[in-house]
Amino acid sequence: MQVLVTGGAGYIGSHTVLSLLENNYDVIVYDNLTNSSLESIKRVEKLTSKKVKFVEGDICDKEKLSQLFKQSDIDAVIHFAALKAVGESAEIPLRYYQNNVHGTVCILEVMQQYQVHNFIFSSSATVYGEENDVPYVETMKLGSPSSPYGASKVMVERILADLALSDNKFRGVSLRYFNPIGAHESGEIGEDPKGIPNNLLPYIAQVAVGKRDKLSVFGEDFPTKDGSCERDYLHVMDLAQGHVAALDWLDRHSEFNGVEAFNLGTGNGVSVFAIVQAFEKAINKAIPFEVSPRRAGDLSAFWANASKANKELNWHANRSLEQMMTDTWRWQSNNPNGFLD
Structure with missing residues (x-):
């Protein structure tokens, strides 16, 4: 299976690319390198002794995306490419909505054009908003987050739900992360924020x-x-392996169509x-x-509450x-x- 990973040179993306390679997936990384480094991909290749096809590009560039899909036999997309600083999102909300919401629509449109139906979305615990009580459970209604960043994740989840209603071939998974920290045990890749860290x-x-x-x-x-x-802090490698588990879940449930949400956290x-x-x-x-x-x-x-992911994805934060x-x-x-x- 060949997987396109948008934002794959970033913190969570690079660790997930490593896990995908270790599980014998072929990987294409598409990243504009705004908040990431190509060095992370070089180090992933060194750690796994496997090659990654890298394409520098923006998710809002539909022409470049279309060219990539036309040239590649892509089976699934894992979508990380997003701006993610809560405080910054309040200062420049239009940029967040343009990148996080419009950019996701662009990639979904190109996927439809090329008949690619498997989509894993990098969502967030912020979608539960301020109204829901802890622990958060996937059956709760989407909340009203206090930041444009959180609101952008809610908007995308709603877009995915609407898309699934209109297209019975679409198969989406929203992975709602809590607070990923840590680094690969080699010390070769980790979180490298540009400027002052937000986390x-x-x-x-x-x-x-x-x-x-x-x-x-x-x-x-x-x-x-x-x-x-x-906060619910989980190791980034556990989180990365959650994406591999989600791909495996889609593979095992070939009859599934729609969108399923899973919490990834320690509880x-x-x-x-x-x-x-x-x-x-x-x-x-x-x-x-x-x-x-x-x-x-x-x-x-x-x-x-990560019991759904524990049971259905056979995934645990270990x-x-x-x-x-x-x-x-x-x-x-x-x-x-x-x-x-």
């Missing part, structure tokens, strides 16, 4: 390696055990302060931090919090400047 663990790692002075913890007065936000909430402590323990070094005011839109706590910390530090300490090293 907690890469920021902590950059403080630990001396690139940043201190961590800001946004809020210590949430109604949680220690006052800091709680446990871990606080910001607990993450800091776990990282300090892993590297035997203190992480300087200060408490700052809460950020708008930050929820107190959320985590997954890697421990300690391993997430150790693998992150191996990546960051070996690559203080990310892929520039």
